[in-house]
Amino acid sequence: MLPPVLQAPGPDYLRSLRAAAAHRVPPPLCDSHTHLDQFDDATLEGMLARAADAGVVMIVSVGTTLESSRRAVELAERHALVYAGVGLHPQDIKGPVGDAEMVVLRRLALSSAKVVCVSETGLDFQAASPDRRWQEESLRRHVRLARELGKAVDFHAREAYEDILPVLREERIGEVGAIWHYFQGDARHAAEAIGLGCYISLAKPLLRETALQEAVREIPLERMVLETDSYPQLFKKNAARRTEPAHVAQVAEKVAEIKGVAFAEVAEATTANLRRALRMG
Numbered sequence: 001m002l003p004p005v006l007q008a009p010g011p012d013y014l015r016s017l018r019a020a021a022a023h024r025v026p027p028p029l030c031d032s033h034t035h036l037d038q039f040d041d042a043t044l045e046g047m048l049a050r051a052a053d054a055g056v057v058m059i060v061s062v063g064t065t066l067e068s069s070r071r072a073v074e075l076a077e078r079h080a081l082v083y084a085g086v087g088l089h090p091q092d093i094k095g096p097v098g099d100a101e102m103v104v105l106r107r108l109a110l111s112s113a114k115v116v117c118v119s120e121t122g123l124d125f126q127a128a129s130p131d132r133r134w135q136e137e138s139l140r141r142h143v144r145l146a147r148e149l150g151k152a153v154d155f156h157a158r159e160a161y162e163d164i165l166p167v168l169r170e171e172r173i174g175e176v177g178a179i180w181h182y183f184q185g186d187a188r189h190a191a192e193a194i195g196l197g198c199y200i201s202l203a204k205p206l207l208r209e210t211a212l213q214e215a216v217r218e219i220p221l222e223r224m225v226l227e228t229d230s231y232p233q234l235f236k237k238n239a240a241r242r243t244e245p246a247h248v249a250q251v252a253e254k255v256a257e258i259k260g261v262a263f264a265e266v267a268e269a270t271t272a273n274l275r276r277a278l279r280m281g
């Protein structure tokens with residue numbers, strides 16, 4: 001007879017392994033940027049459950065207009081996993097941002113302890129985007145609001161990587177705290193932004209874009225956060241391919257592969273980084 005350690009595992013042993021696996025707590029993950037207010041309630045419930053199963057402990061849902069900022073705050077009040085950002089997206093501004101709009105954003109930010117950043121703001125210099133001066137002035141006003149509130153700015157930059165850095169520098173963004181959302185720049189852009197005090201947020205383009213993978217090799221893990229930028233991708237016929245917060249685990253896996261570290265290390269570091277970036281202690 002074989003000694004016990006060499007015998008085939010019995011049913012009790014297999015059952016206890018399965019039980020341990022079922023109770024395994026996945027490492028904590030955070031999704032630093034989403035638009036959850038754009039989903040209907042039923043879709044949202046399913047997504048939040050899948051996110052929690054994947055180990056997601058925090059999802060930041062940011063506003064793009066006054067109305068969507070209000071809904072983001074409402075969602076944050078309703079769901080433990082959800083935190084909110086309030087702001088006006090550079091593509092959603094219709095003219096120079098006025099005092100009245102900033103007063104509403106300020107009131108919304110102060111209305112809930114779960115508002116953790118001023119977002120979404122930034123510069124979007126595609127050909128059909130709103131006037132660049134309106135966008136820049138709006139970004140500056142958002143940074144100043146964040147400074148006054150003691151909250152971070154989570155910002156968007158599209159076709160404006162060279163233009164946004166001087167604005168951030170002039171506004172002394174390091175004193176305010178900031179996250180560069182959906183980063184797709186090169187290592188130099190990342191290094192400059194980190195030098196100004198920003199964190200770099202990586203999303204699913206990292207899974208396929210080799211230039212971004214190269215940049216990530218140079219970005220220190222302690223300055224990275226992760227996101228999905230989830231919004232309803234109804235144009236994707238196959239619902240299983242629509243991005244949702246649980247997919248932040250795929251981004252973490254890719255970072256782990258590029259950096260040659262364990263998934264759990266990326267999950268834990270990026271969770272700690274987001275809390276630090278948002279000054280959550």
Ligand SMILES: [Zn+2]
Nearest residue numbers: 033035120229
């Ligand atoms: Zn966004």
